[in-house]
Amino acid sequence: MKPIDLRSDTVTKPTPAMRRAMAEAEVGDDIYGEDPTARRLEELVAERLGLEAALFVPSGTQANQIAMGLHCRLGDEVLADAGSHIFHYESGALSGLWGVQPAPLAGERGVFSPEQVKAAVRTDFIGPRSRLVSLENTHNRGGGKVWPLERFREVVEASRAAGLAVHLDGARLFNAAVATGTPAAAWSSLTDSTAVCFSKGLGAPAGSAILGSRELIAEARRLRKRLGGAMRQVGILAAGALYALEHHVERLAEDHEHARRLAAGLAELPGVTVDPGQVETNMVVAEFPGPQADTVAKLAAQGVLAGATGSSPRAVRLVTHLDISAGDIDEVLARIRRGLAG
Numbered sequence: 119m120k121p122i123d124l125r126s127d128t129v130t131k132p133t134p135a136m137r138r139a140m141a142e143a144e145v146g147d148d149i150y151g152e153d154p155t156a157r158r159l160e161e162l163v164a165e166r167l168g169l170e171a172a173l174f175v176p177s178g179t180q181a182n183q184i185a186m187g188l189h190c191r192l193g194d195e196v197l198a199d200a201g202s203h204i205f206h207y208e209s210g211a212l213s214g215l216w217g218v219q220p221a222p223l224a225g226e227r228g229v230f231s232p233e234q235v236k237a238a239v240r241t242d243f244i245g246p247r248s249r250l251v252s253l254e255n256t257h258n259r260g261g262g263k264v265w266p267l268e269r270f271r272e273v274v275e276a277s278r279a280a281g282l283a284v285h286l287d288g289a290r291l292f293n294a295a296v297a298t299g300t301p302a303a304a305w306s307s308l309t310d311s312t313a314v315c316f317s318k319g320l321g322a323p324a325g326s327a328i329l330g331s332r333e334l335i336a337e338a339r340r341l342r343k344r345l346g347g348a349m350r351q352v353g354i355l356a357a358g359a360l361y362a363l364e365h366h367v368e369r370l371a372e373d374h375e376h377a378r379r380l381a382a383g384l385a386e387l388p389g390v391t392v393d394p395g396q397v398e399t400n401m402v403v404a405e406f407p408g409p410q411a412d413t414v415a416k417l418a419a420q421g422v423l424a425g426a427t428g429s430s431p432r433a434v435r436l437v438t439h440l441d442i443s444a445g446d447i448d449e450v451l452a453r454i455r456r457g458l459a460g
C-alpha cells in the first residue's frame with residue numbers, strides 16, 4: 119500500500135515541467151549578481167507582492183531570520199503570536215543569532231489585536247526595547263488561519279504608532295490570497311519586510327524570498343552572505359521557484375477544496391472532532407481519541423501520514439498539497455475509517 123503523505127505541503131516533488139524549467143535555466147554566478155533567472159524571480163515576486171525589491175534565499179527560516187537581523191539589535195524584543203514559527207521552529211535563531219527575545223502574544227489561532235500590541239509595547243528603560251511585530255499569514259500552528267485584511271491593517275497601524283517595524287512571515291501568503299480572492303500584495307505592501315516560501319504549497323523543491331525596500335534588501339544581501347545563504351549558479355533552484363510562481367498559485371484553490379472535503383468526511387467519523395468551518399486553506403486539524411503519537415502511528419499503519427500539532431494533546435494535522443488528488447482524499451477517509459474500526 120502506497121502511503122498518502124499529508125504531513126506537510128513541503129513533501130511535494132517537482133513536476134516534470136518544473137524539472138524541465140530547472141534543467142534549462144539560464145544561470146550565472148549569483149554572488150557576482152550575474153544569475154539572470156534569480157534576477158527574474160526576484161523582480162516578479164517583488165512586483166506580485168507590491169514591494170520594491172526581493173532576495174532569493176535557501177529557506178523560509180533564513181528569510182525570516184534575515185528580517186530579524188535587519189530590524190533588531192541585541193537585547194530587543196519581537197512581538198508575535200505565541201505559536202509563531204519564528205518562536206517554535208527556527209532552532210532558537212532569534213536568540214541564537216541575534217540576541218533578541220520573544221514577546222509572545224496570546225492570539226486566537228495566530229491572530230491578535232491592536233490592543234494586544236499596545237499593551238505589550240515596553241515604555242520603560244528597565245525592560246527590553248520593543249522593536250518589531252511579526253505576523254504570520256496563513257498561521258501554521260493556527261491550522262492555516264488567514265489574517266483578515268482589516269485586522270491586519272489595524273495591527274500594522276497600531277505597531278507603527280508605537281514605533282515598531284512590521285514583518286510578515288508569509289510562508290503561505292499565496293494560500294491566504296487564493297482563499298480570499300484578495301491579492302497577496304494587499305497584506306505584504308503594508309509591511310516593512312515580507313518572507314514567502316516557494317517550497318510549501320507552491321511545490322518548488324527549495325527556496326524562499328525576503329522582500330522590502332531597495333535599501334533594506336541591499337542590506338539583506340549582506341546578511342544572507344553572512345549566514346552562508348549566498349549561492350553561485352542558483353538559477354537552477356530559482357527556475358523551480360519561478361515556475362511555481364507562474365503556474366502553481368491559482369491551483370492552491372484545489373488544495374483548499376480537498377482540505378474542506380477531508381474535514382467534512384472526518385467530521386462524520388465517530389470519535390473524531392473537527393470543525394469544518396475552521397478550514398480556511400490547506401490544513402485540517404482534527405482531534406482523535408487518544409494521544410497524538412498513538413494516532414499518528416495508527417494512521418501510518420493504515421498508510422496515512424499525518425503530523426502531531428501544537429494546538430492540543432489529541433490534535434493531528436493533515437495538509438493537502440500539489441501531490442494529493444481528490445481521489446486520494448476519498449482513499450484517506452476510507453483508510454482512517456478502517457484504522458479507527460481496527
Ligand SMILES: *Cc1c(COP(=O)(O)O)cnc(C)c1O
Pocket residue numbers: 177178179180182203204254256257258287289290315317318326
Ligand atoms: C515552513 C515555514 C517557514 C519556513 O520554513 P523552512 O522550512 O525554513 O523553509 C516559515 N514560516 C512558516 C509559518 C512556515 O510554515
